[in-house]
Amino acid sequence: MSQSLSPGDLFHTSFGKRGFIRRSALNLLCLPRRSLQSSCGRKPKPPVILLRCAHISQISQSSSLEVLQIDGGRPLRGELQISGSKNAALALMAASILAQGPVMLTRVPSLADISSMCAVLRSVGASAELSGTDLCVDASQLSSVQPAAIAVRALRAGFLVLGPLLARAGEAEVALPGGCDIGSRPIDLHIEGLRAMGAEVAVLSDRVRASGRLTGTAVELAFPSVGATECLMMTACLADGETTIRNAAREPEVVALAGLLARMGGKISGAGTGTITVRGVAELSGAIYEVPPDRIEAGTFAIAAACVPGSELLLAPVDPDHMRPA
Structure with a gap:
């Protein structure tokens, strides 16, 4: 009989190990083909894993x-091409608002959030043209400091344009963020930081x-x-003068953003x-x-290979420094 597993439940695999299942957007059902307890001492056959999809339209048109x-x-076994990091790309796209000329981003993943961020940029007068994995953003002629609310609310990262618009035009009006609901993820730290720099918010x-x-x-930062x-x-x-951000995030996406800003002429150290x-x-x-390779995508495939004996995957490109625990 099938059994719905909750976060932290244990399951046995065919090679006698135990692992943890964590529920994400999918409901996981584990249906063993035969009992894992074999009175004859024979190794049980692999389980059949059923993933009941919460959003079928994202997986199949059927x-x-x-x-x-x-x-x-x-x-x-085989070779897998790792996509560019979505989280890094979205921040880089927001940073393009600061530039007086075109910003060309390469290895941009083809995802719905990227299209949504393009809509945010276009709504303030920037051009955003995606060709394959190359994205060219030209925000040299901004026409608005109020991006379309429906576009901003389509993704969490849409709110990132607040700072660049304020810095570039002296004012900005941005809808409260939307996107996925992962914990509280408040924006109060953004607001406090901007106020500390002299902005009226x-x-x-x-x-x-x-x-x-x-x-x-x-x-x-409080965290x-x-x-x-x-x-x-x-x-x-x-901004005028020097800004120091203490207790700053250290993630690779922050380092990537600092790299683009430096390439654009910014003066940044300590990322x-x-x-x-x-x-x-x-x-x-x-x-x-x-855009740097997506460490989450690479890590997902690496874990999958590590869980199945005899697996051998070549993942490229991958930055080893991004795969190490903090």
């Missing part, structure tokens, strides 16, 4: 598909309005938020550590930058 059946126990029922001349200062770190890094690039220093400049120029 409305009749309800379950994906995965027969386990087969070694995984009003948090309304459905949007945030910010304006004012920005001056470098020291900001200490190392990636979004807040990225917001303040981008904003500080065009990847707990303290980031940004010296403001008069303007930033266009640049070409490669």
Whole structure:
């Protein structure tokens, strides 16, 4: 009989190990082909794993598909091309608002969130043209400081344009963020940091309005938020003076953003550590930058290969430094 497993439940695989199942967007059902307890001492056959999909339309165009059946126990072999990091790409796209010329991003993944962020950029007058895995954003002629609310609410990262618009135009009005619901993930650290830099920020029922001349200062984050770190890094690039961000996030996506900002002419040091220093400049120029490989995608395939004896996968490109525990 099938049994629905909750987070942390244990299951036995065909090679006698035990692992943890964690529920994500899929409901997991484990249906052993025969009892895992064999009175004859024979090794049990691999279980059949059924993934009951919460969002079938994202997996198949066939409305009749309800379950994906995965027969386990087969070694995984071959070569896999790792996509560019979505989380890094979204922050890089927001940073393109700061540039007075075109920003070309390469190895951009083809995902719905990328299309949504393109819509956010276009709604403020920027051009955003995606050709294969190359994305060219030209925000040299901004026409608005209020991106379309429906576009911003389509993804969490849409709110990242608040800081760049404020730094570039002196004002911005951005809808409260949407996207996935992972914990609380509040925006208060963004707001506190911008206010510390001299901005007047009003948090309304459905949007945030910010304006004012920005001056470098020291900001200490209550916790190392990636979004807040990225917001303040981008904003500080065009602020007067020097900004120091303490207890900053150290994730590879933050390092990638610092790399693009430096390529555009920004003065940044300390990315990847707990303290980031940004010296403001008069303007930033266009640049070409490669999105780093997606460490989450690479890690997912690496774990899958490690779980099945005899597997051998070649994953490329992968940055080994991004795969090590912090």
